[in-house]
Amino acid sequence: MIFFSMLGKFGALFASIPFTIFAAVYCVLFGLVAAVGLSFLQFTNMNSMRNLFIVGVSIFLGLSVPEYFFRYTMAAHRGPAHTKAGWFNDYINTIFSSPPTVGLMVAVFLDNTLEVKQAGMDRGMPWWQRFRTFKGDSRNEEFYRLPFNLNRFFPPA
Numbered sequence: 035m036i037f038f039s040m041l042g043k044f045g046a047l048f049a050s051i052p053f054t055i056f057a058a059v060y061c062v063l064f065g066l067v068a069a070v071g072l073s074f075l076q077f078t079n080m081n082s083m084r085n086l087f088i089v090g091v092s093i094f095l096g097l098s099v100p101e102y103f104f105r106y107t108m109a110a111h112r113g114p115a116h117t118k119a120g121w122f123n124d125y126i127n128t129i130f131s132s133p134p135t136v137g138l139m140v141a142v143f144l145d146n147t148l149e150v151k152q153a154g155m156d157r158g159m160p161w162w163q164r165f166r167t168f169k170g171d172s173r174n175e176e177f178y179r180l181p182f183n184l185n186r187f188f189p190p191a
Contacts, residue, residue, distance in 0.1 A: 077158030085156055088144045096137025103131045 078085050106114045113127030129135055145153070154160070164171045179185055 077161045079156045079158070082156045084149050084153070088141055088148065091144060092137045092141035095140045096133045099136045100131050100133045103127060107131075 075089065080086065080089075103114055107127070113123060113131075115123045115126035115130075117123055145157070175190070178190060180188060
C-alpha cells in the first residue's frame, strides 16, 4: 500500500476507501496472521500440561506486561525502568512494551527450563527433524518446488 500510494492515481484510490473498510480489512488480516502463527502449535502435544502452561503463561504475560508498561508510562510520563542510565531505561522500556517480544521471551525461557527430559517429544521436534535436510523426506521436493519449472535453472542444494 505504501508503494501504490506513491503513485498519484493509486493514492487517490486508497484515499477514497472509507476508514471503516480499512479497519475491517486490517482486523481480518491481523487475525489471519495470528492464526498462522498459532498453527505452528499443531505438531506439539497440546494434551501435555507443560505445553498448555507455556502457551497460556506466555500469552498472558505477553499481553499484561506491555499493558502495565503502557499504563505506567501514561501515569508517570516515564517508563517503569528508571535508572541513571538513560540508554538502559530506553532499552528495557522498549523491549517490555512489545507484546510479541515479551511473549517470545517467556515462551523460550519456560520451554527450555521446564521438564527438559520429555520436552523433545512434546515440542514436536521429531516431526520437524525429517524436514531439516532436502533429502530427508519425499515431500520436500514438492513443497519447495519453484513455480514455472524454474528448478531446472535453480536446483535445490
